[in-house]
Amino acid sequence: MAKNVDKKALRGRAGRMQGGRGSGRSAAGVVRLWGRHAVEAALMNPNRQHKKLWATREALEALDGELPENFPVEYAAVTDLARLVTRDTPHQGLVLECEPLEDLHLDEVLDGDSSRPIVVLDQVTDPHNVGAILRSAAAFNAVAIVTQDRHAPPESGVVAKSASGAMETMPWVRVVNLARALDEMADAGYWRIGLAGEAEATFAEALPTGPVALVLGAEGEGLRHNIAQHCDALARLPISEQMESLNVSNAAAIALYAAAIRN
The missing domain is CATH 3.30.1330 (60s Ribosomal Protein L30; Chain: A;)
Incomplete structure:
Protein backbone atom coordinates (compact mmCIF):
# COMPACT_ATOMS: atom_id res chain seq x y z
CA MET A 1 0.00 0.00 0.00
CA GLU A 99 -16.69 5.53 14.20
CA PRO A 100 -20.21 4.16 14.77
CA LEU A 101 -22.99 6.73 14.62
CA GLU A 102 -24.28 8.16 17.88
CA ASP A 103 -27.33 6.88 19.75
CA LEU A 104 -30.75 8.01 18.56
CA HIS A 105 -33.68 7.77 20.98
CA LEU A 106 -37.28 6.89 20.16
CA ASP A 107 -38.76 10.16 21.41
CA GLU A 108 -36.60 12.02 18.88
CA VAL A 109 -38.44 10.39 15.97
CA LEU A 110 -41.87 10.36 17.62
CA ASP A 111 -41.64 14.15 17.79
CA GLY A 112 -41.13 14.27 14.01
CA ASP A 113 -43.51 14.03 11.05
CA SER A 114 -46.26 11.60 12.07
CA SER A 115 -47.53 11.36 8.49
CA ARG A 116 -44.48 9.23 7.69
CA PRO A 117 -44.50 5.54 8.74
CA ILE A 118 -42.22 3.90 11.27
CA VAL A 119 -40.81 0.45 10.48
CA VAL A 120 -40.43 -1.87 13.48
CA LEU A 121 -38.36 -5.04 13.11
CA ASP A 122 -38.84 -7.88 15.58
CA GLN A 123 -35.63 -9.93 15.73
CA VAL A 124 -34.75 -9.51 12.06
CA THR A 125 -31.07 -10.43 12.30
CA ASP A 126 -29.89 -10.84 8.70
CA PRO A 127 -27.79 -7.74 7.87
CA HIS A 128 -28.67 -7.97 4.17
CA ASN A 129 -32.38 -7.81 5.02
CA VAL A 130 -31.94 -4.93 7.45
CA GLY A 131 -29.87 -3.04 4.89
CA ALA A 132 -32.49 -3.59 2.19
CA ILE A 133 -35.23 -2.42 4.58
CA LEU A 134 -33.23 0.73 5.37
CA ARG A 135 -33.03 1.39 1.63
CA SER A 136 -36.79 0.90 1.14
CA ALA A 137 -37.56 3.00 4.23
CA ALA A 138 -35.53 5.84 2.77
CA ALA A 139 -37.09 5.42 -0.67
CA PHE A 140 -40.64 5.59 0.68
CA ASN A 141 -39.99 8.39 3.18
CA ALA A 142 -40.31 6.49 6.47
CA VAL A 143 -39.43 8.46 9.59
CA ALA A 144 -37.25 5.70 11.12
CA ILE A 145 -36.69 2.01 11.61
CA VAL A 146 -36.79 0.60 15.13
CA THR A 147 -35.08 -2.60 16.27
CA GLN A 148 -34.06 -4.16 19.54
CA ASP A 149 -30.66 -3.31 20.92
CA ARG A 150 -30.05 -7.07 20.90
CA HIS A 151 -31.30 -9.54 18.27
CA ALA A 152 -30.51 -7.09 15.48
CA PRO A 153 -27.33 -6.79 13.40
CA PRO A 154 -24.75 -4.18 14.38
CA GLU A 155 -23.89 -1.31 12.10
CA SER A 156 -21.56 -2.86 9.53
CA GLY A 157 -20.25 -2.85 6.01
CA VAL A 158 -22.75 -5.54 5.00
CA VAL A 159 -25.70 -3.49 6.24
CA ALA A 160 -24.32 -0.33 4.64
CA LYS A 161 -23.68 -2.01 1.26
CA SER A 162 -27.20 -3.48 1.20
CA ALA A 163 -28.65 -0.12 2.23
CA SER A 164 -26.84 1.62 -0.66
CA GLY A 165 -26.20 4.77 1.40
CA ALA A 166 -29.45 4.79 3.39
CA MET A 167 -27.73 3.78 6.64
CA GLU A 168 -26.34 7.33 6.80
CA THR A 169 -29.67 9.11 6.27
CA MET A 170 -32.41 6.86 7.68
CA PRO A 171 -32.77 7.13 11.47
CA TRP A 172 -32.17 3.74 13.12
CA VAL A 173 -33.42 3.56 16.70
CA ARG A 174 -32.33 0.68 18.93
CA VAL A 175 -34.42 -0.02 22.02
CA VAL A 176 -34.02 -2.41 24.92
CA ASN A 177 -37.71 -3.40 25.08
CA LEU A 178 -39.59 -3.54 21.78
CA ALA A 179 -43.01 -4.03 23.41
CA ARG A 180 -42.52 -0.92 25.51
CA ALA A 181 -41.45 0.98 22.41
CA LEU A 182 -44.67 -0.06 20.67
CA ASP A 183 -46.63 1.26 23.66
CA GLU A 184 -44.83 4.60 23.28
CA MET A 185 -45.76 4.67 19.61
CA ALA A 186 -49.41 4.06 20.51
CA ASP A 187 -49.28 6.91 23.04
CA ALA A 188 -47.92 9.13 20.25
CA GLY A 189 -50.93 8.27 18.06
CA TYR A 190 -49.49 5.56 15.80
CA TRP A 191 -51.67 2.66 14.64
CA ARG A 192 -49.51 -0.46 14.90
CA ILE A 193 -50.00 -3.04 12.13
CA GLY A 194 -48.21 -6.36 12.44
CA LEU A 195 -47.64 -8.28 9.21
CA ALA A 196 -48.65 -11.92 9.67
CA GLY A 197 -49.40 -14.43 6.93
CA GLU A 198 -52.15 -16.09 8.99
CA ALA A 199 -54.12 -12.86 9.56
CA GLU A 200 -57.66 -12.64 8.15
CA ALA A 201 -57.53 -8.97 7.16
CA THR A 202 -55.46 -7.83 4.21
CA PHE A 203 -52.94 -5.06 4.67
CA ALA A 204 -55.04 -2.65 2.57
CA GLU A 205 -58.04 -3.28 4.83
CA ALA A 206 -56.06 -2.68 8.01
CA LEU A 207 -54.12 0.37 6.81
CA PRO A 208 -55.39 3.58 8.47
CA THR A 209 -55.24 7.11 7.12
CA GLY A 210 -53.31 8.42 10.13
CA PRO A 211 -49.87 7.67 11.63
CA VAL A 212 -48.83 4.04 11.20
CA ALA A 213 -46.10 1.76 12.53
CA LEU A 214 -45.37 -1.28 10.34
CA VAL A 215 -44.25 -4.23 12.45
CA LEU A 216 -42.42 -7.12 10.79
CA GLY A 217 -40.97 -10.29 12.26
CA ALA A 218 -38.10 -12.53 11.26
CA GLU A 219 -38.47 -14.93 8.36
CA GLY A 220 -39.75 -18.30 9.46
CA GLU A 221 -40.64 -17.36 13.04
CA GLY A 222 -42.64 -14.25 12.18
CA LEU A 223 -43.77 -11.92 14.94
CA ARG A 224 -43.30 -13.12 18.50
CA HIS A 225 -46.56 -13.55 20.42
CA ASN A 226 -45.83 -10.69 22.82
CA ILE A 227 -45.07 -8.30 19.95
CA ALA A 228 -48.19 -9.35 18.04
CA GLN A 229 -50.17 -8.63 21.24
CA HIS A 230 -48.83 -5.08 21.19
CA CYS A 231 -50.14 -4.44 17.67
CA ASP A 232 -53.53 -2.82 17.05
CA ALA A 233 -54.15 -5.07 14.05
CA LEU A 234 -52.58 -8.00 12.23
CA ALA A 235 -52.73 -8.09 8.47
CA ARG A 236 -51.44 -10.14 5.57
CA LEU A 237 -50.17 -9.27 2.14
CA PRO A 238 -52.45 -10.94 -0.46
CA ILE A 239 -49.86 -13.10 -2.20
CA SER A 240 -50.48 -16.14 -4.38
CA GLU A 241 -51.22 -19.45 -2.69
CA GLN A 242 -48.30 -20.88 -4.64
CA MET A 243 -45.93 -19.02 -2.31
CA GLU A 244 -45.95 -19.46 1.46
CA SER A 245 -44.37 -16.11 2.27
CA LEU A 246 -42.17 -13.24 1.08
CA ASN A 247 -38.69 -12.28 2.12
CA VAL A 248 -39.05 -9.80 5.00
CA SER A 249 -37.31 -7.03 3.05
CA ASN A 250 -39.70 -7.53 0.11
CA ALA A 251 -42.69 -7.48 2.47
CA ALA A 252 -41.41 -4.26 4.05
CA ALA A 253 -41.02 -2.61 0.64
CA ILE A 254 -44.58 -3.53 -0.39
CA ALA A 255 -46.04 -2.31 2.92
CA LEU A 256 -44.07 0.95 2.71
CA TYR A 257 -45.28 1.53 -0.85
CA ALA A 258 -48.89 0.93 0.19
CA ALA A 259 -48.49 3.37 3.08
CA ALA A 260 -46.92 5.94 0.77
CA ILE A 261 -49.81 5.98 -1.73
CA ARG A 262 -52.62 6.29 0.83
CA ASN A 263 -55.13 9.06 0.16
Whole structure:
Protein backbone atom coordinates (compact mmCIF):
# COMPACT_ATOMS: atom_id res chain seq x y z
CA MET A 1 0.00 0.00 0.00
CA ALA A 2 1.10 3.55 -0.63
CA LYS A 3 1.84 6.15 2.00
CA ASN A 4 -0.84 8.52 3.32
CA VAL A 5 -1.58 11.48 1.07
CA ASP A 6 -2.78 15.02 1.80
CA LYS A 7 -4.73 16.48 -1.08
CA LYS A 8 -7.66 18.88 -1.28
CA ALA A 9 -9.05 17.28 -4.45
CA LEU A 10 -10.06 13.62 -3.82
CA ARG A 11 -12.97 13.80 -1.53
CA GLY A 12 -16.50 12.68 -1.10
CA ARG A 13 -18.72 15.48 0.13
CA ALA A 14 -17.97 15.18 3.86
CA GLY A 15 -19.51 17.92 5.90
CA ARG A 16 -21.74 19.23 3.13
CA MET A 17 -24.88 17.24 3.76
CA GLN A 18 -27.22 18.53 6.47
CA GLY A 19 -29.48 16.32 8.55
CA GLY A 20 -27.40 13.16 8.83
CA ARG A 21 -28.87 10.82 11.43
CA GLY A 22 -27.42 8.68 14.17
CA SER A 23 -28.21 4.98 14.21
CA GLY A 24 -28.27 4.01 17.88
CA ARG A 25 -25.96 1.54 19.59
CA SER A 26 -24.68 0.20 16.33
CA ALA A 27 -21.30 -1.37 17.03
CA ALA A 28 -18.41 -1.49 19.43
CA GLY A 29 -15.20 0.07 18.18
CA VAL A 30 -14.70 1.09 14.59
CA VAL A 31 -16.93 0.29 11.61
CA ARG A 32 -15.49 -0.62 8.22
CA LEU A 33 -17.58 0.32 5.18
CA TRP A 34 -17.00 -0.51 1.52
CA GLY A 35 -18.50 0.12 -1.89
CA ARG A 36 -19.04 3.46 -3.60
CA HIS A 37 -22.58 4.26 -2.40
CA ALA A 38 -21.93 3.29 1.22
CA VAL A 39 -18.56 5.06 1.43
CA GLU A 40 -19.68 8.19 -0.38
CA ALA A 41 -22.79 8.49 1.82
CA ALA A 42 -20.63 8.11 4.95
CA LEU A 43 -18.25 10.80 3.70
CA MET A 44 -21.22 13.09 3.12
CA ASN A 45 -22.61 12.56 6.63
CA PRO A 46 -21.50 15.36 9.00
CA ASN A 47 -22.37 13.15 11.98
CA ARG A 48 -19.91 10.45 10.94
CA GLN A 49 -16.37 10.59 12.34
CA HIS A 50 -13.95 9.18 9.78
CA LYS A 51 -10.65 7.53 10.62
CA LYS A 52 -9.10 6.37 7.35
CA LEU A 53 -9.95 5.77 3.70
CA TRP A 54 -8.21 3.13 1.59
CA ALA A 55 -8.84 3.53 -2.14
CA THR A 56 -7.60 2.85 -5.62
CA ARG A 57 -6.70 5.98 -7.58
CA GLU A 58 -9.50 5.33 -10.07
CA ALA A 59 -12.18 4.94 -7.38
CA LEU A 60 -10.95 8.02 -5.51
CA GLU A 61 -11.10 10.17 -8.64
CA ALA A 62 -14.66 8.98 -9.30
CA LEU A 63 -15.96 10.22 -5.92
CA ASP A 64 -18.30 13.19 -6.15
CA GLY A 65 -16.70 16.25 -4.51
CA GLU A 66 -13.45 16.86 -2.67
CA LEU A 67 -11.90 15.44 0.45
CA PRO A 68 -11.06 17.99 3.14
CA GLU A 69 -7.45 18.95 3.66
CA ASN A 70 -5.33 16.40 5.55
CA PHE A 71 -7.96 13.67 5.26
CA PRO A 72 -6.26 10.30 5.96
CA VAL A 73 -6.19 8.56 2.59
CA GLU A 74 -4.03 5.63 1.61
CA TYR A 75 -3.78 4.50 -2.00
CA ALA A 76 -4.19 0.77 -2.37
CA ALA A 77 -4.31 -1.87 -5.06
CA VAL A 78 -7.44 -3.97 -5.53
CA THR A 79 -5.68 -6.99 -4.01
CA ASP A 80 -4.71 -4.95 -0.93
CA LEU A 81 -8.31 -3.81 -0.42
CA ALA A 82 -9.51 -7.40 -0.63
CA ARG A 83 -7.50 -8.15 2.53
CA LEU A 84 -9.38 -5.43 4.45
CA VAL A 85 -12.86 -6.88 3.90
CA THR A 86 -14.54 -10.26 3.99
CA ARG A 87 -13.97 -12.70 1.16
CA ASP A 88 -15.59 -11.90 -2.20
CA THR A 89 -16.79 -8.52 -0.92
CA PRO A 90 -17.56 -6.06 -3.77
CA HIS A 91 -15.57 -3.13 -2.36
CA GLN A 92 -15.45 -1.23 -5.70
CA GLY A 93 -12.03 0.18 -4.83
CA LEU A 94 -13.10 1.93 -1.61
CA VAL A 95 -12.84 0.92 2.08
CA LEU A 96 -13.59 3.44 4.83
CA GLU A 97 -12.90 3.02 8.54
CA CYS A 98 -15.02 5.22 10.80
CA GLU A 99 -16.69 5.53 14.20
CA PRO A 100 -20.21 4.16 14.77
CA LEU A 101 -22.99 6.73 14.62
CA GLU A 102 -24.28 8.16 17.88
CA ASP A 103 -27.33 6.88 19.75
CA LEU A 104 -30.75 8.01 18.56
CA HIS A 105 -33.68 7.77 20.98
CA LEU A 106 -37.28 6.89 20.16
CA ASP A 107 -38.76 10.16 21.41
CA GLU A 108 -36.60 12.02 18.88
CA VAL A 109 -38.44 10.39 15.97
CA LEU A 110 -41.87 10.36 17.62
CA ASP A 111 -41.64 14.15 17.79
CA GLY A 112 -41.13 14.27 14.01
CA ASP A 113 -43.51 14.03 11.05
CA SER A 114 -46.26 11.60 12.07
CA SER A 115 -47.53 11.36 8.49
CA ARG A 116 -44.48 9.23 7.69
CA PRO A 117 -44.50 5.54 8.74
CA ILE A 118 -42.22 3.90 11.27
CA VAL A 119 -40.81 0.45 10.48
CA VAL A 120 -40.43 -1.87 13.48
CA LEU A 121 -38.36 -5.04 13.11
CA ASP A 122 -38.84 -7.88 15.58
CA GLN A 123 -35.63 -9.93 15.73
CA VAL A 124 -34.75 -9.51 12.06
CA THR A 125 -31.07 -10.43 12.30
CA ASP A 126 -29.89 -10.84 8.70
CA PRO A 127 -27.79 -7.74 7.87
CA HIS A 128 -28.67 -7.97 4.17
CA ASN A 129 -32.38 -7.81 5.02
CA VAL A 130 -31.94 -4.93 7.45
CA GLY A 131 -29.87 -3.04 4.89
CA ALA A 132 -32.49 -3.59 2.19
CA ILE A 133 -35.23 -2.42 4.58
CA LEU A 134 -33.23 0.73 5.37
CA ARG A 135 -33.03 1.39 1.63
CA SER A 136 -36.79 0.90 1.14
CA ALA A 137 -37.56 3.00 4.23
CA ALA A 138 -35.53 5.84 2.77
CA ALA A 139 -37.09 5.42 -0.67
CA PHE A 140 -40.64 5.59 0.68
CA ASN A 141 -39.99 8.39 3.18
CA ALA A 142 -40.31 6.49 6.47
CA VAL A 143 -39.43 8.46 9.59
CA ALA A 144 -37.25 5.70 11.12
CA ILE A 145 -36.69 2.01 11.61
CA VAL A 146 -36.79 0.60 15.13
CA THR A 147 -35.08 -2.60 16.27
CA GLN A 148 -34.06 -4.16 19.54
CA ASP A 149 -30.66 -3.31 20.92
CA ARG A 150 -30.05 -7.07 20.90
CA HIS A 151 -31.30 -9.54 18.27
CA ALA A 152 -30.51 -7.09 15.48
CA PRO A 153 -27.33 -6.79 13.40
CA PRO A 154 -24.75 -4.18 14.38
CA GLU A 155 -23.89 -1.31 12.10
CA SER A 156 -21.56 -2.86 9.53
CA GLY A 157 -20.25 -2.85 6.01
CA VAL A 158 -22.75 -5.54 5.00
CA VAL A 159 -25.70 -3.49 6.24
CA ALA A 160 -24.32 -0.33 4.64
CA LYS A 161 -23.68 -2.01 1.26
CA SER A 162 -27.20 -3.48 1.20
CA ALA A 163 -28.65 -0.12 2.23
CA SER A 164 -26.84 1.62 -0.66
CA GLY A 165 -26.20 4.77 1.40
CA ALA A 166 -29.45 4.79 3.39
CA MET A 167 -27.73 3.78 6.64
CA GLU A 168 -26.34 7.33 6.80
CA THR A 169 -29.67 9.11 6.27
CA MET A 170 -32.41 6.86 7.68
CA PRO A 171 -32.77 7.13 11.47
CA TRP A 172 -32.17 3.74 13.12
CA VAL A 173 -33.42 3.56 16.70
CA ARG A 174 -32.33 0.68 18.93
CA VAL A 175 -34.42 -0.02 22.02
CA VAL A 176 -34.02 -2.41 24.92
CA ASN A 177 -37.71 -3.40 25.08
CA LEU A 178 -39.59 -3.54 21.78
CA ALA A 179 -43.01 -4.03 23.41
CA ARG A 180 -42.52 -0.92 25.51
CA ALA A 181 -41.45 0.98 22.41
CA LEU A 182 -44.67 -0.06 20.67
CA ASP A 183 -46.63 1.26 23.66
CA GLU A 184 -44.83 4.60 23.28
CA MET A 185 -45.76 4.67 19.61
CA ALA A 186 -49.41 4.06 20.51
CA ASP A 187 -49.28 6.91 23.04
CA ALA A 188 -47.92 9.13 20.25
CA GLY A 189 -50.93 8.27 18.06
CA TYR A 190 -49.49 5.56 15.80
CA TRP A 191 -51.67 2.66 14.64
CA ARG A 192 -49.51 -0.46 14.90
CA ILE A 193 -50.00 -3.04 12.13
CA GLY A 194 -48.21 -6.36 12.44
CA LEU A 195 -47.64 -8.28 9.21
CA ALA A 196 -48.65 -11.92 9.67
CA GLY A 197 -49.40 -14.43 6.93
CA GLU A 198 -52.15 -16.09 8.99
CA ALA A 199 -54.12 -12.86 9.56
CA GLU A 200 -57.66 -12.64 8.15
CA ALA A 201 -57.53 -8.97 7.16
CA THR A 202 -55.46 -7.83 4.21
CA PHE A 203 -52.94 -5.06 4.67
CA ALA A 204 -55.04 -2.65 2.57
CA GLU A 205 -58.04 -3.28 4.83
CA ALA A 206 -56.06 -2.68 8.01
CA LEU A 207 -54.12 0.37 6.81
CA PRO A 208 -55.39 3.58 8.47
CA THR A 209 -55.24 7.11 7.12
CA GLY A 210 -53.31 8.42 10.13
CA PRO A 211 -49.87 7.67 11.63
CA VAL A 212 -48.83 4.04 11.20
CA ALA A 213 -46.10 1.76 12.53
CA LEU A 214 -45.37 -1.28 10.34
CA VAL A 215 -44.25 -4.23 12.45
CA LEU A 216 -42.42 -7.12 10.79
CA GLY A 217 -40.97 -10.29 12.26
CA ALA A 218 -38.10 -12.53 11.26
CA GLU A 219 -38.47 -14.93 8.36
CA GLY A 220 -39.75 -18.30 9.46
CA GLU A 221 -40.64 -17.36 13.04
CA GLY A 222 -42.64 -14.25 12.18
CA LEU A 223 -43.77 -11.92 14.94
CA ARG A 224 -43.30 -13.12 18.50
CA HIS A 225 -46.56 -13.55 20.42
CA ASN A 226 -45.83 -10.69 22.82
CA ILE A 227 -45.07 -8.30 19.95
CA ALA A 228 -48.19 -9.35 18.04
CA GLN A 229 -50.17 -8.63 21.24
CA HIS A 230 -48.83 -5.08 21.19
CA CYS A 231 -50.14 -4.44 17.67
CA ASP A 232 -53.53 -2.82 17.05
CA ALA A 233 -54.15 -5.07 14.05
CA LEU A 234 -52.58 -8.00 12.23
CA ALA A 235 -52.73 -8.09 8.47
CA ARG A 236 -51.44 -10.14 5.57
CA LEU A 237 -50.17 -9.27 2.14
CA PRO A 238 -52.45 -10.94 -0.46
CA ILE A 239 -49.86 -13.10 -2.20
CA SER A 240 -50.48 -16.14 -4.38
CA GLU A 241 -51.22 -19.45 -2.69
CA GLN A 242 -48.30 -20.88 -4.64
CA MET A 243 -45.93 -19.02 -2.31
CA GLU A 244 -45.95 -19.46 1.46
CA SER A 245 -44.37 -16.11 2.27
CA LEU A 246 -42.17 -13.24 1.08
CA ASN A 247 -38.69 -12.28 2.12
CA VAL A 248 -39.05 -9.80 5.00
CA SER A 249 -37.31 -7.03 3.05
CA ASN A 250 -39.70 -7.53 0.11
CA ALA A 251 -42.69 -7.48 2.47
CA ALA A 252 -41.41 -4.26 4.05
CA ALA A 253 -41.02 -2.61 0.64
CA ILE A 254 -44.58 -3.53 -0.39
CA ALA A 255 -46.04 -2.31 2.92
CA LEU A 256 -44.07 0.95 2.71
CA TYR A 257 -45.28 1.53 -0.85
CA ALA A 258 -48.89 0.93 0.19
CA ALA A 259 -48.49 3.37 3.08
CA ALA A 260 -46.92 5.94 0.77
CA ILE A 261 -49.81 5.98 -1.73
CA ARG A 262 -52.62 6.29 0.83
CA ASN A 263 -55.13 9.06 0.16
